[in-house]
Every structure is written in structure tokens, then in C-alpha cells.
Amino acid sequence: MGTHQRLLFSSFSFYLLLLLLTGVHGSSGDSHHHHHHTHRHLFNFKPSKLFVFGDSYADTGNNRKSIANSWKVPYGVTFPGKPAGRFSDGRVLTDYLARFIGVKSPIPYRWRNFAVNRLKYGMNFAYGGTGVFDTLFPDPNMTIQIDFFQQLIKDKVYTPIDLQSSVALVTLSGNDYSTYIARNGSAQGWLDFITQVVNQLTVNLKRIQGLGVKKIAVSALQPLGCLPRSTFASSFQQCNGTQNELVSYHNLLLQQVVSKLNNETKDSSFLILDLYTAFMTVFKNKGERPGDSKFENPLKPCCIGISTNFSCGSVDENGAKKYTVCDDPEATFFWDTVHPTQEGWRSVYLALQATLEQL
Ligand SMILES: *[C@@H]1O[C@H](CO)[C@@H](O)[C@H](O)[C@H]1NC(C)=O
Ligand SMILES: *[C@@H]1O[C@H](CO)[C@@H](O)[C@H](O)[C@H]1NC(C)=O
Ligand SMILES: *[C@@H]1O[C@H](CO)[C@@H](O)[C@H](O)[C@H]1NC(C)=O
Ligand SMILES: *[C@@H]1O[C@H](CO)[C@@H](O)[C@H](O)[C@H]1NC(C)=O
Numbered sequence: 342m343g344t345h346q347r348l349l350f351s352s353f354s355f356y357l358l359l360l361l362l363t364g365v366h367g368s369s370g371d372s373h374h375h376h377h378h379t380h381r382h383l384f385n386f387k388p389s390k391l392f393v394f395g396d397s398y399a400d401t402g403n404n405r406k407s408i409a410n411s412w413k414v415p416y417g418v419t420f421p422g423k424p425a426g427r428f429s430d431g432r433v434l435t436d437y438l439a440r441f442i443g444v445k446s447p448i449p450y451r452w453r454n455f456a457v458n459r460l461k462y463g464m465n466f467a468y469g470g471t472g473v474f475d476t477l478f479p480d481p482n483m484t485i486q487i488d489f490f491q492q493l494i495k496d497k498v499y500t501p502i503d504l505q506s507s508v509a510l511v512t513l514s515g516n517d518y519s520t521y522i523a524r525n526g527s528a529q530g531w532l533d534f535i536t537q538v539v540n541q542l543t544v545n546l547k548r549i550q551g552l553g554v555k556k557i558a559v560s561a562l563q564p565l566g567c568l569p570r571s572t573f574a575s576s577f578q579q580c581n582g583t584q585n586e587l588v589s590y591h592n593l594l595l596q597q598v599v600s601k602l603n604n605e606t607k608d609s610s611f612l613i614l615d616l617y618t619a620f621m622t623v624f625k626n627k628g629e630r631p632g633d634s635k636f637e638n639p640l641k642p643c644c645i646g647i648s649t650n651f652s653c654g655s656v657d658e659n660g661a662k663k664y665t666v667c668d669d670p671e672a673t674f675f676w677d678t679v680h681p682t683q684e685g686w687r688s689v690y691l692a693l694q695a696t697l698e699q700l
């Protein structure tokens with residue numbers, strides 16, 4: 342996929358995008374303002390449940406053992422101590438948001454019949470590798486995830502009163518885009534595709550709201566150009582600006598859509614979790630502010646395949662490791678080529694929380 346990606350971005354009409362971006366910058370001040378405004382409203386009620394939709398940035402164990410690295414050693418080494426379906430050495434965004442609103446991390450949908458006493462905290466429908474559209478992974482896309490949720494409401498597992506005191510987390514971390522690149526090496530249609538992705542995401546957000554969830558936090562796309570799979574080429578020294586410009590376009594559209602949705606709603610229901618700014622803040626601060634973590638080189642991952650055709654967790658037919666793991670995952674921001682470590686997520690959470698507390 343890496344090669345395809347490089348191909349795509351190199352032929353991408355960067356100037357067209359720049360034009361588009363500069364054309365709309367003027368309005369971003371406004372939307373930023375609105376964004377702060379929605380923060381203030383998000384937690385002025387006492388949430389009792391968290392429902393989660395999306396991908397590996399939120400999945401806590403729905404993905405299948407047969408296809409996902411998250412069930413292989415060394416995933417989960419920090420928490421819970423063994424591989425358990427999280428794409429990290431430990432906790433992920435879901436766990437930190439649950440902590441923030443004061444509930445236990447919600448049970449993955451797949452395990453709902455094995456922990457009935459945990460249903461009261463909500464449920465996690467996120468599947469690693471998925472997107473709003475079908476991706477290279479066969480797991481349920483976001484539409485199907487919401488179908489699962491809808492069925493549980495129909496079955497009265499969750500009542501309208503439950504939903505009134507609920508928060509939803511929706512993550513979209515780029516699998517639609519990597520699938521597009523893998524299936525369609527051409528850059529043509531790429532900007533249109535960003536629009537399609539955000540439009541489908543909008544449909545999904547409205548559906549979750551329509552089902553009765555009170556507050557919905559949706560992630561902005563993280564800086565894809567800073568993921569180790571992109572910075573690998575520069576020995577983890579430099580983010581790829583071209584890729585980050587594409588991300589900015591996605592995030593701009595998302596911001597516009599969310600402002601519009603909030604304008605149509607009586608009390609603001611939607612909040613953007615700005616992972617782009619949060620990641621960038623953590624990369625920049627490197628422990629300068631209290632509570633920030635100290636990452637020597639925040640772009641360098643802890644767990645790395647020994648060559649580009651091996652990933653974290655892969656072994657050969659004799660069981661010999663085809664990857665290396667750093668000594669101290671707490672000292673790295675990224676765990677593998679795409680996902681933050683637990684400490685990485687913790688610092689992202691702190692960066693997001695700081696925004697909340699300013700209000
Ligand atoms: C950024 O990525 C594109 C495609 O992925 C590539 O063509 C370009 O060389 C990269 N830029 C840098 C500075 O690595
Ligand atoms: C979601 O997945 C289902 C089943 O694979 C598929 O029929 C549907 O078209 C997908 N939805 C979107 C928006 O791609
Ligand atoms: C691939 O790009 C072409 C234009 O070159 C576009 O018509 C088509 O829709 C794209 N394919 C996908 C899967 O989006
Ligand atoms: C909000 O909606 C009102 C009317 O529904 C409209 O006049 C106004 O321009 C909208 N504001 C934004 C920021 O979209």
C-alpha cells in the first residue's frame with residue numbers, strides 16, 4: 342500500500358488543493374469559534390453511557406483474531422498485559438474518553454453476551470480497519486455498526502432514557518483513503534472522494550443523533566503525513582506536508598458540516614475531537630508543559646517490522662519475530678506504523694482535555 346500511496350500523492354495536483362485551501366481559510370476562524378462553543382455544551386449533562394463507532398483508533402476488541410495484528414504479541418503488553426484486540430501496547434482513545442465522562446470502557450459489541458453487567462456503560466461497535474465505505478478489511482463498515490446499535494435499541498437493550506444520557510464517539514482515521522489509493526492508483530477523483538467520505542460520515546452522524554444519542558464527538562483526521570508509515574522515508578524525521586494538506590481538506594469539510602449540523606440543532610449535539618491539532622501539539626511540546634509526555638523523537642514508533650514487508654507482531658513459519666520492540670513504550674508516541682502507544686493516547690487526551698478545561 343505504501344508504494345501506491347506514494348504514487349498517488351506524487352501525481353496529485355497539489356496546487357489545485359492549495360487553491361482550495363487558501364480559498365476557504367477565511368472561514369476557519371469562525372468555525373473555530375463555534376467549535377469552542379460546542380465544547381462548553383458537551384458535558385453539561387451527566388453522561389452515563391458511551392457508544393463508540395469507527396475504526397482501530399477506537400476498537401477495543403471487535404476485530405477478528407484471524408486477521409488482526411491487535412490479537413498478536415506484543416500488542417497489549419502494557420495493558421491489559423497480553424494481546425486483547427487493541428491496536429496499541431495499551432489503552433486507546435475510547436478508554437480515555439470513557440475515563441473522562443466517568444464510565445468504564447464500554448464492552449466491545451462482539452463480547453456483549455459475555456459481560457452483561459458491563460452493558461450499562463454503553464457499547465463499542467468500532468472495528469479496526471473499517472471506514473464509512475467498505476475497505477480492504479471485511480469487517481462491518483460504519484453503516485453496519487450503526488445497524489447493530491439500532492437493533493439493540495429495537496430489542497430494548499437500550500431505552501430512549503438511556504440514550505438521553507449518552508455520548509457517542511465516532512472515529513474515522515483514514516481507512517477509506519488507504520483503500521481508495523490501493524484500489525485506484527490514480528489521483529483523479531481524489532478530492533471528490535474526500536467529499537464523498539465526509540458526506541457519508543454526515544449521514545452516519547445524523548443517524549446516530551436520530552436514534553436518540555444526546556452528544557456526539559467525532560474525530561477530525563489525524564496528520565496522516567506524520568504517521569510512521571509516511572515518515573519512514575525520512576527516518577522518522579519529517580512529516581509529509583502533501584499528505585497533511587489532504588487531511589486539512591477533509592477536516593475543513595468536516596468542520597463545515599458539523600457547524601451546519603449544530604446550527605440546525607437546538608442544543609449543540611456535535612463536537613469535533615481535533616486529533617490533528619492534538620497530535621501536532623504533542624509533537625511540538627515534547628514535555629515542555631506539565632502533564633505532557635517526553636518523547637525523544639515523537640515520530641519514531643516503538644514496534645517496527647524488520648523490513649517493509651513485515652509489520653509489528655509478524656513472525657515467520659518457525660515463530661521467529663520479524664519485528665523489533667523498543668525498551669520503553671512509555672517513551673514513544675507511536676506504537677506501530679499507524680497507531681499511538683497508550684502513552685501517546687494519554688498525551689493526546691491531555692491535549693484535548695486542556696481545550697475542554699479552558700472553557
Ligand atoms: C510526500 O508524499 C508523497 C507521496 O506520498 C511523495 O511523493 C513525496 O515525495 C513526499 N514528500 C516528502 C518530503 O517525503
Ligand atoms: C456497508 O456494508 C454493507 C455490507 O457490506 C454494504 O452493503 C454497504 O453498501 C456498505 N455501506 C457503504 C456506505 O458503503
Ligand atoms: C478511480 O479514479 C477514476 C478516475 O480516474 C474515477 O472515475 C473512479 O471513480 C475512481 N475509483 C474509485 C473506486 O473511486
Ligand atoms: C444558521 O441557520 C440560520 C437559519 O436557519 C441561518 O440564517 C444562519 O446563516 C446559519 N448560520 C450558519 C453559521 O450556518
Ligand SMILES: *[C@@H]1O[C@H](CO)[C@@H](O)[C@H](O)[C@H]1NC(C)=O
Binds near residue numbers: 650
Ligand atoms: C521483502 O521486501 C524486500 C524489499 O524490501 C524484498 O526484496 C523481498 O523479496 C520481500 N520478501 C517477501 C517475502 O516478500
